[in-house]
Amino acid sequence: MTTPFPPTFLWGGATAANQIEGAYDQDGKGLSVQDVLPRGIFGPRTDAPTPDNLKLQAIDFYHRYEDDLELLAAMGLRTFRFSVAWSRIFPHGDDAEPNEAGLAFYDRVVDTCLRLGMEPLVTISHYETPLALADKHDGWRSREMVDLYVRYARTLVERYRGRVKYWLTFNEINSLFHAPFMSAGIATPKDELTEADLYQAAHHELVASALATQVIHEVDPDAQVGCMVLAMPVYPLTPAPDDVVAAMHADHRNLFYGDVHVRGRYPGYVLRDLRERGIELDITDADREALTHTVDFVSFSYYMSICETAAPVEAGEGNIMGGVPNPHLPASEWGWQIDPQGLRVVLNQFWDRWQKPLFIVENGLGARDELVEVDGRLTVVDDYRIAYLRDHLVQVAEAVADGVEVMGYTPWGCIDLVSASTAQMSKRYGFVHVDRDDDGTGTLTRRTKASYDWYRQVIATDGASL
Numbered sequence: 369m370t371t372p373f374p375p376t377f378l379w380g381g382a383t384a385a386n387q388i389e390g391a392y393d394q395d396g397k398g399l400s401v402q403d404v405l406p407r408g409i410f411g412p413r414t415d416a417p418t419p420d421n422l423k424l425q426a427i428d429f430y431h432r433y434e435d436d437l438e439l440l441a442a443m444g445l446r447t448f449r450f451s452v453a454w455s456r457i458f459p460h461g462d463d464a465e466p467n468e469a470g471l472a473f474y475d476r477v478v479d480t481c482l483r484l485g486m487e488p489l490v491t492i493s494h495y496e497t498p499l500a501l502a503d504k505h506d507g508w509r510s511r512e513m514v515d516l517y518v519r520y521a522r523t524l525v526e527r528y529r530g531r532v533k534y535w536l537t538f539n540e541i542n543s544l545f546h547a548p549f550m551s552a553g554i555a556t557p558k559d560e561l562t563e564a565d566l567y568q569a570a571h572h573e574l575v576a577s578a579l580a581t582q583v584i585h586e587v588d589p590d591a592q593v594g595c596m597v598l599a600m601p602v603y604p605l606t607p608a609p610d611d612v613v614a615a616m617h618a619d620h621r622n623l624f625y626g627d628v629h630v631r632g633r634y635p636g637y638v639l640r641d642l643r644e645r646g647i648e649l650d651i652t653d654a655d656r657e658a659l660t661h662t663v664d665f666v667s668f669s670y671y672m673s674i675c676e677t678a679a680p681v682e683a684g685e686g687n688i689m690g691g692v693p694n695p696h697l698p699a700s701e702w703g704w705q706i707d708p709q710g711l712r713v714v715l716n717q718f719w720d721r722w723q724k725p726l727f728i729v730e731n732g733l734g735a736r737d738e739l740v741e742v743d744g745r746l747t748v749v750d751d752y753r754i755a756y757l758r759d760h761l762v763q764v765a766e767a768v769a770d771g772v773e774v775m776g777y778t779p780w781g782c783i784d785l786v787s788a789s790t791a792q793m794s795k796r797y798g799f800v801h802v803d804r805d806d807d808g809t810g811t812l813t814r815r816t817k818a819s820y821d822w823y824r825q826v827i828a829t830d831g832a833s834l
């Protein structure tokens with residue numbers, strides 16, 4: 369059988385610390401913003417951790433990582449994406465010394481991945497800013513965050529040098545405007561923030577990302593660094609030129625982050641926008657120099673496309689990034705519109721624009737699953753998930769055939785985990801089912817789903833059998 373996927377293609381799965389680890393206060397870990405977000409992305413936050421916050425225990429990966437990684441490796445994964453919980457390493461973000469127990473935990477995770485033949489793909493910051501930095505500095509609004517983050521990144525690369533080849537600096541860096549507390553540890557309520565505040569915070573993250581890239585390259589010249597953006601192709605709602613221009617502007621608001629990471633400077637359309645809004649960012653000469661340290665590849669999540677129009681309409685329900693619904697597309701129960709071809713569109717757009725290898729580090733269908741008995745064992749017959757992933761992989765294959773360089777594909781939540789937007793278990797993505805319910809009950813037993821066998825076959829045939 370022939371396959372368009374190269375033999376080096378990194379078939380994998382993706383997770384994040386706050387959504388799988390649990391053990392939120394063990395072995396010296398400090399609190400992160402997630403520990404006070406029991407309701408998910410848009411809050412409200414609590415003052416202290418509350419028992420209804422499922423992330424405090426999550427799926428207990430902290431204690432079960434070895435069995436979980438073995439189960440995932442048995443599916444054939446060649447890479448495993450996880451994040452380091454920043455507050456496990458620096459409990460308050462600005463501690464004099466890193467927490468050895470935290471570093472040792474990720475030693476074990478990294479070494480287990482390597483023993484099982486999976487390349488660790490590590491997100492340095494995945495919606496897990498130490499809470500102390502949110503309270504003390506208002507998160508990324510403060511320039512002080514840059515040095516703290518770069519020191520944290522240096523600590524990681526010095527420790528895991530030679531073992532971790534792929535680093536991602538910030539998960540979905542362009543989500544900062546939409547979820548300032550979760551994404552960037554900004555404690556000030558969203559409605560009290562100005563666009564200038566948010567742009568300045570984004571600027572600090574961009575500088576920190578570039579400086580971390582520089583440090584990683586210096587400490588481990590064999591390592592590769594990618595930015596990570598939430599990708600969402602924007603279609604004009606109609607062919608009216610006003611709608612096309614509205615779509616272009618909406619697209620720019622997301623492309624801006626990749627442009628800075630790849631080109632090493634601010635694109636003209638952002639500078640114009642800032643000027644016209646009367647926003648003067650604090651950008652120093654040292655910042656400009658820092659930004660020239662560009663990434664090796666571009667990684668992204670892809671869940672949906674959106675439409676944009678110049679006409680005044682209501683924002684689409686469920687689309688956290690705004691936009692209006694596309695009348696031609698179905699949607700998941702949570703209103704996320706399903707558009708496999710959009711993935712081919714975005715792969716071509718990014719490749720044409722940046723000519724950097726692309727890595728799809730999140731994609732998948734959040735759905736309610738039901739355990740059923742098949743041949744005497746409990747499982748989930750998730751044909752809907754298989755269909756979703758297959759349809760998207762067909763489009764990745766098309767993009768590869770178009771000449772796009774794609775490094776790999778790591779579907780989101782390869783093992784069921786706590787959802788970011790709902791903070792519940794019932795929105796599931798996994799190939800592996802975890803017995804835990806929204807009320808926190810459950811045995812935490814792991815069971816493979818039908819999609820597990822399907823994905824194992826996909827990987828075994830290098831994508832020839834989809």
Ligand code: BGP
Pocket residue numbers: 384539540669730734780786787788789790795
């Ligand atoms: C992305 C985040 C992930 C993940 C995913 C699915 O935005 O990077 O952390 O959670 O979305 O979202 P949800 O869990 O809300 O379905």
